[in-house]
Amino acid sequence: MSYSKTEKNVLALACVFALFFAFPQPAGAMHIMEGHLPLVHCIAWGAVCMPFLAAGTISIRYTLQRKRRLLILLAMSGAFIFVISSLKIPSVTGSCSHMTGTGLGAILFGPAVASVLAVIVLIFQAILLAHGGLTSLGANTFSMGIVGPIFTWLLYMLGKRLKLNRKANIFIAAALGDLLTYCVTSLQLAVAYPSESGGILASAAKFLGVFAPTQLPLAVIEGLLTVLIVMGLESVAEPELKEIAFLEAK
Amino acid sequence: MGILVASVLLLILVPLFVLKGAQFEGSDGAGSEMVKEVAGGEYEPWFEPVLETLIGGELPGEMETLFFCIQTGIGVGIIAYCFGYLAARKRYSGGENAQGQLEPEQSPA
Numbered sequence: 001m002s003y004s005k006t007e008k009n010v011l012a013l014a015c016v017f018a019l020f021f022a023f024p025q026p027a028g029a030m031h032i033m034e035g036h037l038p039l040v041h042c043i044a045w046g047a048v049c050m051p052f053l054a055a056g057t058i059s060i061r062y063t064l065q066r067k068r069r070l071l072i073l074l075a076m077s078g079a080f081i082f083v084i085s086s087l088k089i090p091s092v093t094g095s096c097s098h099m100t101g102t103g104l105g106a107i108l109f110g111p112a113v114a115s116v117l118a119v120i121v122l123i124f125q126a127i128l129l130a131h132g133g134l135t136s137l138g139a140n141t142f143s144m145g146i147v148g149p150i151f152t153w154l155l156y157m158l159g160k161r162l163k164l165n166r167k168a169n170i171f172i173a174a175a176l177g178d179l180l181t182y183c184v185t186s187l188q189l190a191v192a193y194p195s196e197s198g199g200i201l202a203s204a205a206k207f208l209g210v211f212a213p214t215q216l217p218l219a220v221i222e223g224l225l226t227v228l229i230v231m232g233l234e235s236v237a238e239p240e241l242k243e244i245a246f247l248e249a250k
Numbered sequence: 251m252g253i254l255v256a257s258v259l260l261l262i263l264v265p266l267f268v269l270k271g272a273q274f275e276g277s278d279g280a281g282s283e284m285v286k287e288v289a290g291g292e293y294e295p296w297f298e299p300v301l302e303t304l305i306g307g308e309l310p311g312e313m314e315t316l317f318f319c320i321q322t323g324i325g326v327g328i329i330a331y332c333f334g335y336l337a338a339r340k341r342y343s344g345g346e347n348a349q350g351q352l353e354p355e356q357s358p359a
Contacts, residue, residue, distance in 0.1 A: 035295030076332045082325030086318045090265040129317045130299035130309050217261050224258050229329075231251060236336035 031098075031140040032185060034126070034133025041192050046138025049115065052146050056116035059109070073233070073240050077105035078117040080229060085121055085144075089221060091214040099222040100181050103174030104229060106149030107156050108246060114153075118145030143184035152177030167227050175223030182211045 037045075063070050084101025091097060101121075105114035119141045125131045132140050152173045159169030190204035198205075233241060241247040302308055309317075 033295065034299040035297035039296070072332050072336065076329055079325040079328035079332075083322055083329065084325075086321040086325065088318070089262055090269075092265045092269070094265070094269050124321065127300055129314060129321070130301045131314075133297070133299060135297045217265075221258050221261050224254050224261075228251065228254050228258075232333060233336075236333065236340050 031122070031125075031132035031144070032136040032189065034130065034135055036133070037136050037139055037188070037192050039135070041188070042135045042138055044138070045136075045142050045188065049119070049138050049141045049146060052112050052115040053119060053141070056112035056114070059113050060116060067243065070240055070243060073108055073237060073244065074113070074117075076229075076233070077108055077114075078120065080104045081117055081121045082124075084222065084225065085125070089218050091217050093214045095214050097182075097211075097214050097218055099218050099225075100144050100148055100178050101222065102144060102149050102181075103152045103170075103177050103222060103226045106152040106177065107170060107173060107226075107230075108241075108244060111146060111149035111153050114149035115141060115145035118149070139188045140185075143188060144181045147184045148177045148181035151180045167231070170227050170230055171223040173223075174226035175219040178219040178222040179212070179215055182215045183208060186211050 060074065063074060081101040081104075084099045086098070088096045088098060100118075102114045102118050105117045119137070122132055122137055122140050122144065123134075126134045126137060155173035155176060156169055159173065164172075186207035187204050189207045190200050193203055194200045195203040195206065234247070238247060
C-alpha cells in the first residue's frame with residue numbers, strides 16, 4: 001500500500017508524539033564525567049578504541065592525500081558534530097541533554113572516520129568545557145564515536161539493501177545511533193558500578209532509566225537534523241557524494 | 251523540508267512550554283546522582299577536569315555557556331562556509347558536465 005505524502009507526514013508526526021510523550025521522568029543524560037570511571041575501566045575502554053581510531057586516521061590521511069575534494073564533506077561532518085553536540089536541548093522528561101551528531105560522519109564516511117571526528121570533539125569538550133572528561137575519553141569515544149556510528153552505518157547499509165527511501169533511512173539510522181550511544185553509556189556505567197542487589201543488569205536498567213527516556217525525543221531531533229543537512233548536501237555537493245558512493249554515479 | 255524544520259522546532263519548544271517550572275537540569279546532576287545511588291552512598295570522583303584544576307574551582311555557568319557557544323560557532327562557521335562555497339560553485343560553475351561530475355583534477359603527472 002503506498003501512502004500519500006500527507007499520510008506519511010501525519011504518521012511520522014504521530015510516532016514522534018508517541019515517543020515524546022510516553023516517558024515523563026526527569027533526568028539528565030551526558031557523557032561520563034571526569035573521574036567517574038575506575039582507572040582500570042578508563043584504560044580498558046581507551047584500548048578498545050585504538051583500532052578504530054587508527055583505521056579512521058589512516059582513512060582520513062588517505063583522503064587528504066588522494067581525494068582532496070572530499071575534504072569539504074569531511075570538514076562538514078566534523079563541524080556537524082561540533083554544532084550538534086554543543087546544543088543542550090530540553091526534553092519532555094523535564095531535563096536536557098546533548099545529541100551526538102556522529103550520524104552524518106558515519107553515513108558518509110563510515111564508523112572509523114566518525115570515531116576520529118568524535119574523539120576530536122570529545123577532547124575539545126573535555127579540556128575546554130569540563131564536559132565529559134579525559135579519563136573517561138576512552139569510554140565516551142567508544143559509545144559516541146564507535147558503537148553509535150557502527151550501528152548507524154549498519155542500519156543505513158541495511159536500509160540501502162532494502163531499498164528504503166533514503167531520507168527515511170538516514171532518519172532511522174541517525175536517530176537510533178544516537179539512542180544507542182546513550183544505551184552504551186548506561187552499560188559502561190553499569191559495568192563500572194554493578195548494583196549490590198542485581199549486579200550489572202540491574203545497574204544497567206537503572207542507568208538506562210535515567211538516560212534513555214530523556215534521549216528519545218533528542219534522538220528524533222538528531223535524525224531530523226541529519227536528514228536536513230543531507231538534503232542540503234545532495235543539492236550542492238553532488239559530485240563529492242557520488243565520489244564516496246553515497247549517490248550512484250550515472 | 252518545511253515539515254522537518256517544524257518538527258524540530260516543536261520538539262525543542264514544546265517541553266519548554268508544557269513543563270512549567272521544570273529546571274531542565276543537565277548532566278552534572280543526574281549522571282553523578284545515579285552513580286552515587288548505585289555505588290551506595292557517597293562517591294568521590296578520583297580525577298578533576300583539567301580546567302577546574304587550572305582555574306581552581308568549577309567553571310562558572312556563564313563561562314560554560316560562552317565555551318559551548320564558541321563550540322557551536324566554530325561548527326556553524328565551518329558548515330556555513332562550506333555550504334556557501336558549494337552553492338556558489340553550483341551556481342557559477344561552467345566547468346561541470348551534464349551529469350554533475352567534476353572535471354578531472356589537473357595532477358602533476
